[in-house]
Amino acid sequence: MSLSQTLSQELPRxxxxxxxxxxxxxxxxxxxxxMSVDFTIVETLSCAFRELRMDVPHLAGASFPVLKQWADAxxxxxxxxxxxxxxxxxxxxxxxxxIRSKSPDLRTGGAxxxxxxxxxxxxxxxxxxxxxxxxxxxxxxxxxxxxTHETLxxxxxxxxxxxx
Numbered sequence: 001m002s003l004s005q006t007l008s009q010e011l012p013r014x015x016x017x018x019x020x021x022x023x024x025x026x027x028x029x030x031x032x033x034x035m036s037v038d039f040t041i042v043e044t045l046s047c048a049f050r051e052l053r054m055d056v057p058h059l060a061g062a063s064f065p066v067l068k069q070w071a072d073a074x075x076x077x078x079x080x081x082x083x084x085x086x087x088x089x090x091x092x093x094x095x096x097x098x099i100r101s102k103s104p105d106l107r108t109g110g111a112x113x114x115x116x117x118x119x120x121x122x123x124x125x126x127x128x129x130x131x132x133x134x135x136x137x138x139x140x141x142x143x144x145x146x147x148t149h150e151t152l153x154x155x156x157x158x159x160x161x162x163x164x
Contacts, residue, residue, distance in 0.1 A: 003030045004156040007037070011149050014042035022050045032058055033160060037152075040144050047152060048144040052128040056163050059124025064092040066164050067120050071097040073162035074116065080151065085114055095121045110134035112143065126159065 006027050017023055022038035034055040041048040059066065071087045078085060083101035090097050101113035112132045119125040133140040147155070 001030070002157075003027050003033065003035050003160060004153045006030070007156055008149070008153055011042060011047065011152075014039060014047075015044055017042040031160075032056065033163065035156065035159075041146075046146065046148045048146045049152075050129070050142065050144055052126075052145075052155075054126040054159055056124030056126070059120045059164070060122060062120045062124065062164070064090075064095060064120075067095060067097050067118055070124075070162060070164050071099055071116075071118055073164070074118075074159070075099060077158050077162055078155065080154070081114055081147075082112075083114060085116060095119060108132065110136075114145075124163070 007025070010025055010027075014023070014025070017039055018041050020040065022040050024036055024038050026036045027034070036053045038050040038052075039047060040050055059070075068087070068090060071090075075084075075086045081101075082105060083103055085099050086102045088098050088100045097118040099116035099118070101115075104111035104113035110133050112130060115129050115131055117125075117127045128145070130143050130145045131140045132143045
């Protein structure tokens with residue numbers, strides 16, 4: 001069973017969840033890929049989560065061009081979030097690529113943006129989060145990502161499809 005199929009069976013069980021403290025759903029390893037989602041709210045049609053993580057052990061020690069290829073593939077395929085995403089920083093020394101929203105949402109008096117961190121030091125690691133920064137304050141705050149179940153399942157499928 002695919003990760004998206006497993007997640008689609010798990011979401012109805014979580015309906016009614018509404019907590020400031022995330023509930024982590026760890027999906028069983030499928031095709032060598034591990035995935036976890038930290039849910040804060042799950043409703044009948046939509047959900048909110050703090051973070052989505054994916055580990056791809058076969059990318060452990062992969063070359064930096066492979067990581068860049070993954071970043072480019074993700075950015076080209078995932079075009080349905082609130083903002084388009086694209087690679088922002090490439091760090092071959094730490095084997096990391098940072099992907100962010102190209103045009104952050106500025107309607108809230110600050111900026112909200114997606115951030116994806118790809119790493120391949122010890123294992124291929126993907127982490128999706130959303131942040132809010134207020135120009136009147138220093139720093140940024142992590143905020144929940146909200147989307148329909150259908151969009152989350154498509155995201156999971158697209159993440160897996162882009163793994164090199």
